[in-house]
């Protein structure tokens with residue numbers, strides 16, 4: 001591959017056999033968007049059924065299949081792969097590397113995903129229907145009492161897990177070995193830092209998830225009783241294992257999002273990030289704490305009071321580094337010269353709404369209060385504030401921010417702003433009232449509800465439809481940009497942007513940094 | 527859809543909503559203050575954290591919106607270039623930490639109280655089934671009384687052919703009855719999957735887990751009917767297994783208890799009697815509409831379950847019919863009712879199925895037939 005002007009192969013084989021980090025990043029991004037639409041369609045069915053009290057559109061069993069697939073597709077299909085796609089595109093360009101460290105494995109990590117999700121989606125057409133036990137798949141509902149399709153669900157989870165583990169090994173190897181000379185760790189952009197830490201989390205907990213589903217497989221097909229009390233097993237053990245994976249998982253989702261807004265807010269504030277080093281330490285602290293708080297999802301299972309206290313205190317502690325992050329972003333904006341292009345709007349939206357989600361997280365961490373909140377719509381509101389307004393808003397911001405660099409075309413700014421405002425308003429109409437119904441006593445994962453919850457549920461459904469519809473605008477804007485957007489050729493698309501990715505040509509050529517860039521030792525991090 | 531149409535649609539939806547709001551009786555925004563001491567303590571804790579969060583939020587968002595409004599590039603604001611300040615960093619690490627300690631103290635004391643289920647005067651074993659609750663009053667003399675508590679909202683309300691009553695989905699055929707001002711301990715377990723027993727106004731939520739026994743307790747100071755729901759996903763009808771507690775005076779409770787005991791004795795007596803077709807049919811109808819209707823339909827037309835009207839099993843051999851009813855059909859939603867209903871109830875519901883919905887077999891099934899079937 002000595003030829004410098006060497007470009008992509010032609011046709012389908014370009015995408016099937018590519019080892020180029022930009023191609024693979026693009027595939028991840030489009031795939032995750034497709035999953036976002038699929039998971040969104042499931043959500044629309046859920047919200048349509050919940051529009052009014054009474055059963056109207058679907059049967060309770062099918063409703064549960066929808067909530068389960070919605071959660072699984074959004075977490076494993078939309079959010080996680082989207083950030084892996086972003087990592088593929090940006091990490092090599094941010095650290096001055098020519099590509100990912102393990103390009104062939106990179107190809108494979110991606111191509112495991114589509115068959116995995118095909119397998120998951122195919123369960124919808126199987127006898128007994130798709131998995132209907134929630135994305136947390138508690139045993140024994142997911143073992144002894146599950147539809148036969150659960151076996152396919154287990155193999156789908158294995159496929160996604162393998163993909164994630166390979167993806168993270170690749171990121172770790174790239175960041176540790178491929179940095180340009182002079183790009184010390186404490187000079188790396190925060191997006192790279194947050195991804196490095198996320199990758200370690202992934203390598204640590206995905207095998208635990210794989211263990212959990214394998215134990216399920218054994219219980220279902222080979223007569224073991226890991227999770228069956230009748231055979232001497234323990235259904236609560238399942239929850240411990242699941243949440244040992246599950247809580248770090250929520251940080252796997254949010255840390256790269258933190259990284260993204262830590263790039264964007266300084267760029268549009270025209271001012272460096274306030275506390276770079278403390279942001280790095282806070283990220284590491286959050287990652288560490290995320291391993292010792294899992295049972296805050298299990299306050300009601302009947303743990304001994306000492307365990308309950310330990311997990312409560314540890315969980316409350318997470319608020320400290322999370323607070324450090326929020327204070328840093330706000331202080332970065334303070335006395336900046338702010339402008340409000342679409343990426344900045346989504347980042348500010350992130351900041352406001354994620355903080356609200358953090359507050360409800362703090363409320364949930366208080367065990368006795370959680371007895372009232374647990375498994376109600378209050379929890380549903382909490383995690384949508386952190387996952388949708390957190391992770392998805394930040395991902396959306398990232399696409400608008402780097403799209404000109406990727407394509408050499410500028411998106412339509414007014415359409416972007418309209419997209420933001422519709423999303424922001426729709427999101428809040430959809431999810432804010434869920435705090436109310438949750439506190440008033442509406443359990444989650446129910447297809448029908450008592451009459452006093454009717455108004456807020458209708459409101460919530462309308463908001464969800466608005467938020468859902470606004471994504472069509474997003475898709476249109478992105479496609480229109482790629483097909484016929486206004487050309488940009490400035491290397492530095494945004495005047496305040498910092499970082500190596502803004503030193504290469506626009507659009508970014510197929511190969512970048514084949515010769516490592518010179519990094520000014522005096523220049524601080526970006 | 528054109529932009530104008532979207533605006534119109536949103537506007538009309540908003541209007542519909544607004545009119546709905548004024549019509550609605552209540553749109554509760556916050557947690558209800560529990561009626562019990564524990565419930566109201568939890569409520570106070572909730573409000574304390576909520577206000578702390580609101581205040582911190584106002585400060586953080588205040589600073590942020592100040593910059594958004596005043597530090598704009600479009601206003602020609604020149605960016606400062608300050609960054610890194612160890613003092614500031616230490617301050618915003620330590621201050622939140624102190625605030626957390628302030629929250630942890632009351633949280634700990636409330637938690638310890640939640641866990642103190644000693645010295646209960648009444649023990650009730652609560653067992654979660656797909657999709658109903660069983661209550662068993664544990665009596666020192668071994669004279670336990672027990673019963674199932676099923677959703678009593680008719681299918682016609684759920685499927686919108688009849689107007690919904692105010693307690694829609696929060697009503698049961700037999701509530702659990704407890705006396706006021708008495709420490710009652712609930713021992714929770716489950717028969718199949720995990721369920722969770724929640725009584726918001728009493729401040730009690732605890733999982734019911736197969737193979738485990740969890741504890742929760744309450745002292746209700748006020749007579750009344752309290753309503754809650756199952757809060758752990760437990761299968762298709764998870765949304766349809768409410769919890770209803772009647773708190774009554776001690777005298778009323780005693781009366782209820784002795785009536786229950788007498789009822790249980792009558793059942794035993796009845797088991798050895800021969801009942802008339804009319805008796806069996808009327809009893810059978812009430813059991814059918816409580817236990818079977820959700821899956822088999824009000825006219826025996828089926829649904830989740832197979833049709834009863836014209837069913838080969840129902841019209842055919844009695845042994846098979848009793849077999850399906852008492853042992854269930856493994857791997858389907860049809861459960862083993864043998865352990866859930868008394869022999870009299872099974873005789874009645876089987877008789878009913880064999881004579882209702884145009885089945886007209888004329889068969890009479892006596893409790894003694896059920897007993898001899900069970901004994902092989």
Ligand code: HEM
Pocket residue numbers: 136250251253254296297315316318319322357358359360361362364365370373374375379382383386387390391
């Ligand atoms: C200040 C930081 C946070 C704290 C203290 C916190 C605390 C909690 C607690 C205690 C629960 C359990 C509630 C219950 O089920 O009763 C919970 C649920 C949840 N949280 Fe957070 N959280 C925080 C941030 C996040 C973030 C950043 C995410 C993801 C991006 C997240 C995602 C979730 C999800 C998905 C659930 C629900 C899981 C389920 O049952 O399906 N949280 N959180």
Ligand SMILES: [Cu+2]
Pocket residue numbers: 246247250293294296297
């Ligand atoms: Cu968690």
Ligand SMILES: [Cu+2]
Pocket residue numbers: 720721722756757758759760761763764765767
């Ligand atoms: Cu349930």
